[in-house]
Amino acid sequence: MTIKLHNTKSRKKEVFAPIDPDTVRMYVCGPTVYDRAHLGNARPVVVFDVLYRLLRHTYGADHVTYVRNFTDVDDKINARAAESGRAIGEITEETIQWFLDDMGALGVLEPNHMPRATQYIPQMVAMIEDLIAKGHAYEAEGHVLFAVDSWREQYGKLSGRSVDDMIAGARVEVAPYKKNPMDFVLWKPSTPDLPGWGSPWGRGRPGWHIECSAMAHELLGESFDIHGGGNDLMFPHHENEIAQSCCAHPEGDFARVWMHNEMLQVEGKKMSKSLGNFFTVRDLLEQGVPGEVIRFVFLSTHYRKPMDWTVEKAREAEVTLRKWYRQIGLAEAGTGKVHPQVELELSNDLNTHGALTECHVLSNSNDVTTLRASMRVLGFLENGIPDWAMVPGFSDAETGLVRYLLQEREHARRKKDFERADRIRDGMARAGVVVKDTVGEPEFEKTARFDVNLLDELWGNTP
Numbered sequence: 099m100t101i102k103l104h105n106t107k108s109r110k111k112e113v114f115a116p117i118d119p120d121t122v123r124m125y126v127c128g129p130t131v132y133d134r135a136h137l138g139n140a141r142p143v144v145v146f147d148v149l150y151r152l153l154r155h156t157y158g159a160d161h162v163t164y165v166r167n168f169t170d171v172d173d174k175i176n177a178r179a180a181e182s183g184r185a186i187g188e189i190t191e192e193t194i195q196w197f198l199d200d201m202g203a204l205g206v207l208e209p210n211h212m213p214r215a216t217q218y219i220p221q222m223v224a225m226i227e228d229l230i231a232k233g234h235a236y237e238a239e240g241h242v243l244f245a246v247d248s249w250r251e252q253y254g255k256l257s258g259r260s261v262d263d264m265i266a267g268a269r270v271e272v273a274p275y276k277k278n279p280m281d282f283v284l285w286k287p288s289t290p291d292l293p294g295w296g297s298p299w300g301r302g303r304p305g306w307h308i309e310c311s312a313m314a315h316e317l318l319g320e321s322f323d324i325h326g327g328g329n330d331l332m333f334p335h336h337e338n339e340i341a342q343s344c345c346a347h348p349e350g351d352f353a354r355v356w357m358h359n360e361m362l363q364v365e366g367k368k369m370s371k372s373l374g375n376f377f378t379v380r381d382l383l384e385q386g387v388p389g390e391v392i393r394f395v396f397l398s399t400h401y402r403k404p405m406d407w408t409v410e411k412a413r414e415a416e417v418t419l420r421k422w423y424r425q426i427g428l429a430e431a432g433t434g435k436v437h438p439q440v441e442l443e444l445s446n447d448l449n450t451h452g453a454l455t456e457c458h459v460l461s462n463s464n465d466v467t468t469l470r471a472s473m474r475v476l477g478f479l480e481n482g483i484p485d486w487a488m489v490p491g492f493s494d495a496e497t498g499l500v501r502y503l504l505q506e507r508e509h510a511r512r513k514k515d516f517e518r519a520d521r522i523r524d525g526m527a528r529a530g531v532v533v534k535d536t537v538g539e540p541e542f543e544k545t546a547r548f549d550v551n552l553l554d555e556l557w558g559n560t561p
């Protein structure tokens with residue numbers, strides 16, 4: 099199976115060929131941990147979870163290494179600690195667990211490595227020393243800055259801007275110690291009340307961008323296959339990651355394929371606190387929107403298009419999933435294969451919308467084992483059929499009762515004893531059994547108000 103992925107670097111869809119087919123390597127920028135993930139934060143997590151699943155499906159589960167970091171040192175975290183009076187470690191620990199729980203509810207697999215920035219400070223310091231030694235960084239007033247001019251020709255290629263354009267249009271932080279306003283911080287000094295680590299430049303803490311470069315290098319090497327994230331990270335974060343990594347390790351080429359997902363909107367509008375349409379994944383889960391439904395809505399839009407979250411889409415997704423889960427729940431267990439069309443759609447730059455369309459076809463043709471396998475590769479059914487969609491099955495005795503009553507109804511109809519046939523039908527409805535007359539054998543389902551005693555009574559009273 100050939101996988102094609104859109105590479106932001108070349109602005110083209112390219113045939114994906116891993117550097118080492120035995121270990122496909124992927125890095126995705128993870129959250130800064132100081133608060134609950136909002137719905138927009140969850141989009142890249144789900145998008146790259148589908149890619150991870152596709153890679154595992156294609157190359158084998160043991161042949162993919164996926165790294166997603168936690169940024170647990172950041173000024174936003176420091177500010178949260180200061181305003182709440184709580185310890186930084188307590189806040190980051192709690193937020194990491196929230197994140198894992200919330201993403202787990204969306205059916206997201208945990209990556210192979212989830213490095214925390216604070217565990218890789220020595221690697222960051224070593225990388226910064228290397229950049230200084232190679233003439234790509236300089237120390238100024240306790241800060242270490244990356245010298246953009248030392249890499250001017252390359253800087254900006256990912257996002258397609260020149261350094262001059264960026265200076266003209268960017269909200270760059272002007273500081274007297276910067277040689278070029280575009281130079282960015284690799285290391286900054288910490289006051290005693292802020293987290294800090296010893297370094298050749300005094301007690302301080304790392305800049306955000308160096309974290310990803312150091313952790314990706316440590317866990318994936320100089321060159322790896324895929325780097326992902328939201329397109330809001332393309333500049334400056336990813337541009338800076340490339341500059342640091344390629345200058346520190348010119349023998350490698352850092353990430354070969356860069357993938358960026360588009361942003362999320364709510365009912366056609368940008369999600370923002372001022373518009374009152376800002377909510378977290380946890381908010382939705384607590385309102386009773388199942389995680390699988392959130393996942394379904396996300397996957398119904400291609401990752402490179404803006405995703406519009408609407409209540410109507412969530413409602414439709416729930417109806418569809420309920421139907422599919424019910425079909426799977428009622429069917430005999432059996433092993434099916436992912437439908438080739440689903441593989442084809444996903445291999446075509448993660449066309450999750452196309453894959454879901456094919457699942458509709460499978461459901462309509464009642465190809466339940468293929469539907470089950472296809473849903474699994476999309477990240478549904480990870481823990482079986484969720485409780486909210488569960489239709490409890492009939493026990494053997496109950497099935498026997500229902501079948502007997504259906505036979506009796508059929509006899510009555512044949513003898514044109516419609517009164518008796520209707521009596522049985524109404525009695526079954528009262529007992530909470532829904533009967534669907536089909537061309538072949540009638541189908542029957544249990545409802546929540548099923549009462550076996552009423553069914554038993556009906557059996558006893560049906561001469």
Ligand SMILES: [Zn+2]
Binds near residue numbers: 126127128335339
């Ligand atoms: Zn990053």
